Amino acid sequence: MVKSIQGILTEAGRQISGETMTWIGQNPISIGALQLMLRVIGHPVALTFCSRGLSQLDCKKVESIIREEEYQGNFNMVNASVTLPESCYDSSLIVGITSWKNAIDIKRLATGSLLVDYSFPHISSLDDACVEWSRITISYFILGPHCNSQIQYGKPFICPKPLRHY
Numbered sequence: 001m002v003k004s005i006q007g008i009l010t011e012a013g014r015q016i017s018g019e020t021m022t023w024i025g026q027n028p029i030s031i032g033a034l035q036l037m038l039r040v041i042g043h044p045v046a047l048t049f050c051s052r053g054l055s056q057l058d059c060k061k062v063e064s065i066i067r068e069e070e071y072q073g074n075f076n077m078v079n080a081s082v083t084l085p086e087s088c089y090d091s092s093l094i095v096g097i098t099s100w101k102n103a104i105d106i107k108r109l110a111t112g113s114l115l116v117d118y119s120f121p122h123i124s125s126l127d128d129a130c131v132e133w134s135r136i137t138i139s140y141f142i143l144g145p146h147c148n149s150q151i152q153y154g155k156p157f158i159c160p161k162p163l164r165h166y
Contacts, residue, residue, distance in 0.1 A: 002036050002041060006041055017042055020044060023048070024094065024100065026049075027097065034049070043072065045074070047076070048075075049077045050078040052100060089110065095116045106128040
């Protein structure tokens with residue numbers, strides 16, 4: 001996961017220190033990956049942690065990690081309901097490690113957004129991402145190991161070449 005984040009930033013010619021990031025997912029793997037990302041890659045200028053049904057305990061765990069990693073940027077925690085809050089769509093980098101199916105409406109991502117989706121089911125629709133790519137609304141799209149699409153995109157890639165699959 002962390003290697004995919006580094007890879008997408010490298011491909012885009014960007015640094016984590018210049019990114020506004022939304023992190024989606026509160027499960028132990030997601031929280032562990034967030035901590036590892038902060039340690040290994042560095043800190044984004046702004047970080048929004050978003051999930052559905054955040055409990056007080058979940059919030060305390062995440063806040064503890066943020067303090068432990070000495071995060072100095074702007075930090076927000078968002079407890080979402082059915083859809084991703086509007087403020088999350090302003091992020092330049094969105095990472096998802098959750099089971100929140102189709103949490104993101106790809107069509108609402110800002111131009112140049114980077115999306116890393118290691119969720120199952122995915123937080124975004126691969127088919128929508130490939131359609132939106134033709135309108136150049138996202139820079140790169142990385143899916144984890146459970147990639148599935150109803151549309152044939154050709155081989156060896158299942159989506160247009162600019163949509164990198166790591």
